Amino acid sequence: MRDTHTEAATRLARGTPLTSAIDTSDPSAWTGLDLAARQLARTRPSAVPDHAWATGRRFRWPWDAPLPTLNLSRRSRREPDESGLALALCHPDGRIREAALRRAALLPAPALRPLLPLVAIRGADWAEAVRHAARGLLRSALPASGPETVAVLAPVVLRVAARRHGEAARTLLEATLREGPAPVLDTALVHDDRATRRLAHRIAVERRHFSPEQFATAAATDPDVAIQDICADGAVAGVDPDTAEEVLAPLLRSPRSRVRAAGVTALRRAGRPERAEAFLADRSGLVRACARYVLRQYGIEAAPLYRALCAGGPVPPAAPLGLAECGARDDAALLWGLTDHPHPGVRAHAVAGLRSLDATDWARLVPLLDDPAPGVVRETVTALVPWTDRLPGAEVTARLGTEHPRHVRVGAFRLLVAHGGPELREVARTLIDDAEPKLRAGSRALLRN
Known part of the structure; x- marks a missing residue:
């Protein structure tokens, strides 16, 4: 992967456009480019374009800070192109990074958009002057960004948000999704990046972007557990006696236990405790607990x-x-x-x-x-583990015989392991070549230890 990022930085140094040098939809490509371009400038300074246009631009840096190291053999003050500016945004010298941000701020919006993910990375820069310039540029550029730009930028911002100074860019992104036009939020809601989709759904609930019925459908169908919870909360918040059936029906029918639990809990708010009785025997303990809670609120034991x-x-x-x-x-x-x-x-x-x-x-x-059912044997073994010192060892050991079903043999081995004792190693030696993988692996592990 590191080689891929180095190749991307090298392509930029040769003048390849940014959108052709890396996979812009992959947030790791942007952060990887940032590191690779910095390493390239340190180890092979002659391979990157010179930054003579940035000389003497100290801004708020200490007055006695040394000037950036330049490639004097190719020194010129020509304006940097997109590739050169992208490399400058990743330069190891902070003054060049800051100068690149100042230069990027002068670009028209169409020329700036491809660079915004690198600007977002600079918003978490260790150097305060660079962070300040990057955040100012993001603050002015984000509100005017369209859905396509936000779709590329959001995953990068959320990845950088985990850094020490990265939360500011996340705050700006959240404000854009919260206050921006609906198409921007719609694009984030269907993004391939999981963190982006989760943030977008949280903001969609805050904005009441969908109706309660739509949130209920999303909670019942979305494969992401976090989004299920978010949308279920959004659906339940809109429940009233008039819309209860339309909102709760998808939640109560969901195969996902957390979504059903949210729907059952909402029966209290909808004033329909009688429907909770049907979930007392739900396969999920969480749903059963919610059903008992709803009934208890109405005085029903x-x-x-x-x-x-x-x-x-x-x-x-x-x-x-x-x-x-x-x-x-x-x-x-x-x-x-x-x-x-x-x-x-x-x-x-x-x-x-x-x-x-x-x-x-x-x-x-x-x-x-x-018992012929594996589930019954599993529960029985779990219940018998505290009693292994009283169990008839010969009867348990006899169940290891190959004439018994697989689940009976595995259950008996679990009980013998829980009991321990010197005879356990002898039992393990007889099973090290057993046809049952669990018995074979467990026995060999016991003998190794």
């Missing part, structure tokens, strides 16, 4: 509803765990009765609920190590 779900006909798979999350230790009897339920999800959540209530009985759980 969730525990009796969970008991009815667990004692009724078709038991929702997550209902036993939901009961344990808000029930009492007396509910353990109901959960034990569900450990032999026909549905494997119900059995697994019943075991997890017993563990949550601290109502496990290792003797009653051991037979579940042979």
Whole structure:
């Protein structure tokens, strides 16, 4: 990658236009060019154009600061072209960088736009005089920038914002997105850069750029988790009794748990607690907690509803765990009765609920190590780990046999590892060439240690 940036700086030194020398859509190309051009000027000063036009331009630098080192063999005072000015903006001498910024400020807007990402980088420069000049130029140029310019500039600004002096450029960018024309924000909303899209969506919520229904749709469909949260908040902020159905429907149907949780919580604001009952047995613990919260705000206790779900006909798979999350230790009897339920999800959540209530009985759980469902065995092993000193070691070791299913063998090995003991190394030696990758890798790791 470093070689790529060096080649880009070399192409600029040969007069290649900036937009042809680097991939302007890649923010790392700009920061890489900044470093590569500086290194090129230090190590091969004869390869870069001279900066005679910048001599004597001290501005606010100390009066006794030495003048920039110049290539006297090619000294001239001709005006720098775009490539030369770009290299000057990356020069190791701060006075040349400042002079380049002053010269860039005199350019017409079309000629300045390609240089703005380098100006943004200079806004985080270590030298105060350079930072001041760069920020002034950004402050005047950004409000007049179009969508295409902001699309290139925004990722660079957000990357540079992590530097010590980089926050000022980010503030200017945020002001442009917040106060600028809608097309500028629209371009940032669909940008390929994740940080740019996140910032744009936050500002879109502040500006109420979309309707609550549009924010709800974006929350339910966008693949980025942070944007899901941002848009869900924007949708919920616009919920009222008249628009509740249109806004909440996409949120409640979303396959993403955080979005569903936001929709369920908004049911309280919409005055529709009865709809929260359907989410008491949601597969997500966060959604279940939000549903219980909404019901509690209206004086409805969730525990009796969970008991009815667990004692009724078709038991929702997550209902036993939901009961344990808000029930009492007396509910353990109901959960034990569900450990032999026909549905494997119900059995697994019943075991997890017993563990949550601290109502496990290792003797009653051991037979579940042979359950045909891997999820049930995983939950059973997790519940039995604190009891490994009481487990019958011979029975657990017997389950390592190849006649047992893969998940039973892996679960038994987990319990043996949790128990430890001198016999564990002997067990590991018998499994170092096992056909099951997890057993083989775990045994070899034990023997190495």
